[in-house]
Each structure stands twice: as C-alpha cells, then as structure tokens.
Amino acid sequence: MYKQKHRVKTEPDGNRVPFASLVPLPLVSSQKRETRGISETVRLTLDEIRNLSLSILTASGFGAEHAAAITNMLATCQIDDCQSHELFRLFNCTDTMKAGKIDGHAEPVVAPSDNAIVRVGAQGGMSRLAFEKALPVLIEKTRTHGMAAYGRDGD
Structure with missing residues (x-):
C-alpha cells in the first residue's frame, strides 16, 4: 500500500x-517487498x-x-x-x-426551472458529472437572479 x-x-x-x-x-509482517533497485x-x-x-x-x-x-x-x-x-x-x-453501486454511463438530467434553483438528477451515476452538467445553468441563473443554488436528486 x-x-x-x-x-x-x-x-x-x-x-x-x-x-x-x-x-x-x-x-504488515506477512507482506514482502523486493525492490531490486526499483525506487x-x-x-x-x-x-x-x-x-x-x-x-x-x-x-x-x-x-x-x-x-x-x-x-x-x-x-x-x-x-x-x-x-x-x-x-x-x-x-x-x-x-x-x-460493487455495482453506480452507473458509470448514466447521463445526468438538469431539470428546467424559472427560479434560481438548479436541480440535477444523477440517474444513478457519480455526482461529479451531474455537477459539471449543472454548472453552466448555475452560472446563467446566478447572472439572471443575482444568486443560485444547486441541488442533486438522490438518484
């Protein structure tokens, strides 16, 4: 390790x-490592x-x-x-x-809204891609409303 x-x-x-x-x-004592000149x-x-x-x-x-x-x-x-x-x-x-806990090919869905809230459904995928998909909308809503909030659905 x-x-x-x-x-x-x-x-x-x-x-x-x-x-x-x-x-x-x-x-751990049961582990062995042979370096043989390797850093x-x-x-x-x-x-x-x-x-x-x-x-x-x-x-x-x-x-x-x-x-x-x-x-x-x-x-x-x-x-x-x-x-x-x-x-x-x-x-x-x-x-x-x-472990099968996420879908590595899921396409996040940004829900349309007229307010300053940006909601994204990760569709069972990792939240990082959901955030990246929401970021342009979040920026736009901040420009429009003076502030915005991001929320990811628990799916």
Whole structure:
C-alpha cells in the first residue's frame, strides 16, 4: 500500500510544477517487498496523473464523460493539495463501480426551472458529472437572479 504526498518540483526553466509522490506505507509482517533497485517512491506529473486516472476509471467501467469529470476533479485537488480528494480517491471510485453501486454511463438530467434553483438528477451515476452538467445553468441563473443554488436528486 502507498500513501500520497503532494510536492512541487522546479523545472530547468524555473517553473514550479506540482506532482504526486506515492510513498510506501509500513508493511504488515506477512507482506514482502523486493525492490531490486526499483525506487520505492513514484513521482507523477499532472499529465501522468490525468492519463493514469482516465485509464483506471475507463478500465473499471466508467464511461468517457464520467472518467473525464472525475479525472478533472482529482487533478484540481492534487494541485490544491486537497488531501481528501487527491489521487488515492481512484481506489474509492473503482471500488464503488465494482460493487455495482453506480452507473458509470448514466447521463445526468438538469431539470428546467424559472427560479434560481438548479436541480440535477444523477440517474444513478457519480455526482461529479451531474455537477459539471449543472454548472453552466448555475452560472446563467446566478447572472439572471443575482444568486443560485444547486441541488442533486438522490438518484
């Protein structure tokens, strides 16, 4: 098992680039690890994080839109050092999919309304895609009404 560390490296051109490091957790006595010259720290650029996330999510059954929405959130949280939603969240997403608790191809439905409330039905899919579908409507309603609220139906 690995835990994640967020770091920033300085490129030769002076730009600071965030990346993730996966650091091994202490092993249980029954576990064995052979390193054979392999580094125990894996460092990933944000592009590598995005590619890894997309490939893991699509391989576990998420459709392209859901995988992209989750990947965008994970990459943003990685940059912001939001430790509750960084790269390790992939495990939760794949476990949820394997358990059959969500539909990785569900198309969220934004309910029409004339007021400042934006309601979205996730249709059994992940809430992240539902929010991304609602965001343009939420922005429009904020411009129209001066404020707006988002609510996701529990489906």
